[in-house]
Amino acid sequence: MKIEIDQNSGFCFGVIHAIEIAEKYLETHQQLYCLGDIVHNNEEIARLAQLGLQIISHQEFTQLYDTTVLIRAHGEPPETYALAAQNRIKLIDATCPVVLALQKKIRKNVETSGNESLQILIFGKEGHAEVIGLVGQTQNKGVVISSLSDINKIDYTKPAALYSQTTQSLDAYAALIEAIKRQYEARGCAALFHAHDTICRLVANRSQHIREFAVRFDLVLFVSGEKSSNGLYLYELCKQANPNTYFISQLHQLKNLPFACVQSVGICGATSTPLWLMLQVGENIANMATIS
Ligand code: SF4
Known part of the structure; x- marks a missing residue:
């Protein structure tokens, strides 16, 4: 046969990067907390648990003080960093560099637009860790668009900037961009809409x-x-x-x-x-x- x-x-670069950071830390330490599953794979989590990696929930994170916590490849919203500073938690930030760059891009868009009515749209899965991290860059005002039916959440009289979660499908994103464009064009406001290509190739x-x-x-x-x-x-x-x-x-x-x-x-x-x-x-x- x-x-x-x-x-x-197998693992993408971002996940390999996060696991390597965890393994390196555990070479010289007994234990390390990781905020959320480092990877969505129970077998790999079990292997890393043997080395001392302990997965914690966001609820458990709020109860920790004076310790060290790893941030996984998906990234986190600013609130996590603020809470860590408040509770004297040292963060080891293993956010994938591609996700980190996307977070910065969204934050810069919000900070420099000078337009209070700008709608930041995030195409992604509601509740997904990366999406929570991205929406966090908008002071949680960003609108999550999970599917075509969500485009009725958009106010077509106001400007909008669309970004995608890095792991979304290229075809689905292209279809969404077209659908939103058509709505703006129908109102003669095509210039109000900008879509950013942020899917990880x-x-x-x-x-x-x-x-x-x-x-x-x-x-x-x-x-x-x-x-x-x-x-x-x-x-x-x-x-x-x-x-x-x-x-x-x-x-x-x-x-x-x-x-x-x-x-x-x-x-x-x-x-x-x-x-x-x-x-x-x-x-x-x-x-x-x-x-x-
Ligand atoms: S952006 Fe997402 S899919 Fe791409 S390498 Fe980073 S973690 Fe992996």
Whole structure:
């Protein structure tokens, strides 16, 4: 049986950067708090927990004093930094540099526009950590647009600047920009609307690649945590390209999959899927093929 692991799957640069910072700190310290899941993958979180990384919620964060806390790749709103200063918490900031640059861009837009009526629109998932961090740059006045139906939240008589969460789909963003543009144009106010291209290409470019990868195999295993929105999105693309695609999060889920009569297996995953887990999946399938 031919087994191949997709070389483009796995952690993006931002997640690798955050994990490396945590690992380096834990080389010389027993323990480190991380505000929220460092990555949406339980297996990787368990591995890092062995090294001393302890995930805490935002509620738990408010109870801490005189300690050190890691900020993950998604970033945080200004309130988190203010609370840390107040409670003498040292922050190790592992916000992805791409997200950090986007936060700064939004903040600068708010500070320099000089226009009180400017609407900052964020295309992203309501409640997602990165989106909360981005909206935080607008003194929480930014409007989250999760889908096309949310465009009725916009006041088309006032100016608007649109930004996207870094992991959104390029196609969905293009459709949203067109829909908003049409509304402004219909009122003769096209100049009031500006859309900024802020989708991270490190993830966006994976969509096309993963479709091409999926069609090359008899069976495809998509390895991801169930909480990863990027994982669920890429899995859907794989499934469309190759209906014989299966979503797994743990090795034991391999047991009941239909490997009989399969000549080739492709293994791929999300930006939050560790390479070591995809390698373990590959080894397990190889072993199963040898035994049967
Ligand atoms: S997807 Fe891009 S912007 Fe988001 S954390 Fe990864 S590298 Fe950074």
